[in-house]
Amino acid sequence: MIPALGLVAGIVLGLLLQPAVPVWAQPYLPIAVVAALDAVFGAVRALLDGIFDDKVFVVSFLSNVFVAAFIVYLGDQLGVGSQLSTGVVVVLGIRIFSNAAAIRRHLFRA
Amino acid sequence: MNADDGATPVPTPAPAPTPDPGSGPARRRDESMALLTGVMEHPLDLGYAAAAERRRAGGEPPTSAGRSIAALLVLVLVGLLLATAGLQARGQTTSRVTERDLLVAEIGRQDGVASRLQQANVALANQLETERTRQLQQQAQGDLADQVSRLGLVTGALSVAGPGITVTVDDAAAVAEAPGGDARATTTADDGRVLDQDLQKVVNGLWEAGAEAVSVNGQRLTALSAIRSAGQAILVDYRPLSPPYRVLAIGDPDTLPARFADGAGGRDLMYLSDNFGVRYDVTPAPRLVLPASAGLDVRRAQPVTGATTAQTGPSAGSTSTATTGPATPKERP
Structure with missing residues (x-):
C-alpha cells in the first residue's frame, strides 16, 4: 500500500511541479520511462512471487535506467540512436509483457 | 522462480x-x-x-518487507518520471517553449554582437575620417578635406546632423492588430500593409522635395541603396525592417514639409491613408542625426597625381551639418 502511495505521490509531484526537462535530456526520457516500468513490473511480480527484495529493486531500477540511457547516448554518438532505442524498447517491452502476464496469472488465475 | x-x-x-x-x-x-x-x-x-x-x-x-525508504524513493522517482514524460508527450510542459526561448535568446545575443561590431565599425570609421581630415589639413590641402567631407555627406559615407522632417509610416490598424500570418487570410487586412513600393515612393518624394540625406529606420540611404521586400518584410540594404517605418530626412525645415506634402510622395501617402488605412505622420524636427551608411565600399580608386584627388568611396566620419545642395541619388526598386 505504501509503495503504491509513493508512486501516486511521485505522479502528483510531477504534475504539480511540471519539471522542465533540459533539452539534452529529452531523448533519454522515453527510454528511462520504459526502463523504469520494466523495473516496476519486475518488482510487482517478485512481490507476488514472494521473493521481492528492496535492494534488488533499487539497484535494478537504477541500473536499468542508466544502461538504457547509456545505450541511447552511445547510439546517438554513433549515429544509430533511433535503432538502438528501438532495440532497448523491444527487449524491455518483451520483459514488461512477460512480467505483466505473470502478474495477471497471479491476480486473476487466468 | x-x-x-x-x-x-x-x-x-x-x-x-x-x-x-x-x-x-x-x-x-x-x-x-x-x-x-x-x-x-x-x-x-x-x-x-x-x-x-x-x-x-x-x-x-x-x-x-518492501517498506524500505530506498524502495519508496525509487517509486516516487518512477512516478515523477511517468508524470514528466506524460506532460512532455502532451506538450504541456515548457520544453518546447524552452527550446524556442533558447533560439530567441541566441538570436538576440547574436543581434547584440552584430550591433556591437557595427558600432565599433562606425567608431573606427569616424576615427579614420578624423585622422584623414587632420592629415589633409596638415598638408595644407584644406580644399581636398572640404571636398572629401562634402562628397561624404552627399554619398552617405558620413553621418549627418541637421534640421529636417520625420515621416513615420505604419501598417493599417487592422494589419497591426492581426497576428503575423493571419493577416494574410483577409485581403482587406493585407491591403493595409506598407509595401516596399510605398516606402520607395516616400523616399523618392523626399529626395524630390529637397532632402539632402535620408535614412529609414536607422539605415542611411545612398545612391546604391535598395528598398525591396522579401516575403512580408521590407529590406533596406538587405536589412529587414519592422514597422513602423521612420523615414528621417534632412533638409530645409521651411520648405521640405510643404514640398513633400505637395509632391508625389505626400500625395501617395494620403492616397494610401484614405484608401487602405495606412497610418502616417509627418513632423518637422529641429535636429536629426543620420548615421553613415554601413554598406559603402571602395569600388574604384585611382592614384593621386599631383593635386588630382583620388575618387574613393568610403569616408565615414565626423558629424557635421549638411550644407550641400540637394542630392539626386537614384533608387533601385
Missing part, C-alpha cells in the same frame, strides 16, 4: 539446473537464440531469485 508454473510463458524442456540458458550439459536446440529465449523465459531480474535464495539460506523469509 520455478515455484510458479505460470512464471515462464514458454515452457522449456531444457534440464538446465541453473537459470542461465544454454549452459546446461546438453546443447539446447535453440541455443543460437539464447539471447531471445533468455529474455522470454527470464523476464524477472535474476537478482530477485538470488536474493530470495540467500535469505532462505540465512533462515529468513524469502521476501523482504
Whole structure:
C-alpha cells in the first residue's frame, strides 16, 4: 500500500511541479520511462512471487535506467540512436509483457 | 522462480539446473537464440531469485518487507518520471517553449554582437575620417578635406546632423492588430500593409522635395541603396525592417514639409491613408542625426597625381551639418 502511495505521490509531484526537462535530456526520457516500468513490473511480480527484495529493486531500477540511457547516448554518438532505442524498447517491452502476464496469472488465475 | 508454473510463458524442456540458458550439459536446440529465449523465459531480474535464495539460506523469509525508504524513493522517482514524460508527450510542459526561448535568446545575443561590431565599425570609421581630415589639413590641402567631407555627406559615407522632417509610416490598424500570418487570410487586412513600393515612393518624394540625406529606420540611404521586400518584410540594404517605418530626412525645415506634402510622395501617402488605412505622420524636427551608411565600399580608386584627388568611396566620419545642395541619388526598386 505504501509503495503504491509513493508512486501516486511521485505522479502528483510531477504534475504539480511540471519539471522542465533540459533539452539534452529529452531523448533519454522515453527510454528511462520504459526502463523504469520494466523495473516496476519486475518488482510487482517478485512481490507476488514472494521473493521481492528492496535492494534488488533499487539497484535494478537504477541500473536499468542508466544502461538504457547509456545505450541511447552511445547510439546517438554513433549515429544509430533511433535503432538502438528501438532495440532497448523491444527487449524491455518483451520483459514488461512477460512480467505483466505473470502478474495477471497471479491476480486473476487466468 | 520455478515455484510458479505460470512464471515462464514458454515452457522449456531444457534440464538446465541453473537459470542461465544454454549452459546446461546438453546443447539446447535453440541455443543460437539464447539471447531471445533468455529474455522470454527470464523476464524477472535474476537478482530477485538470488536474493530470495540467500535469505532462505540465512533462515529468513524469502521476501523482504518492501517498506524500505530506498524502495519508496525509487517509486516516487518512477512516478515523477511517468508524470514528466506524460506532460512532455502532451506538450504541456515548457520544453518546447524552452527550446524556442533558447533560439530567441541566441538570436538576440547574436543581434547584440552584430550591433556591437557595427558600432565599433562606425567608431573606427569616424576615427579614420578624423585622422584623414587632420592629415589633409596638415598638408595644407584644406580644399581636398572640404571636398572629401562634402562628397561624404552627399554619398552617405558620413553621418549627418541637421534640421529636417520625420515621416513615420505604419501598417493599417487592422494589419497591426492581426497576428503575423493571419493577416494574410483577409485581403482587406493585407491591403493595409506598407509595401516596399510605398516606402520607395516616400523616399523618392523626399529626395524630390529637397532632402539632402535620408535614412529609414536607422539605415542611411545612398545612391546604391535598395528598398525591396522579401516575403512580408521590407529590406533596406538587405536589412529587414519592422514597422513602423521612420523615414528621417534632412533638409530645409521651411520648405521640405510643404514640398513633400505637395509632391508625389505626400500625395501617395494620403492616397494610401484614405484608401487602405495606412497610418502616417509627418513632423518637422529641429535636429536629426543620420548615421553613415554601413554598406559603402571602395569600388574604384585611382592614384593621386599631383593635386588630382583620388575618387574613393568610403569616408565615414565626423558629424557635421549638411550644407550641400540637394542630392539626386537614384533608387533601385
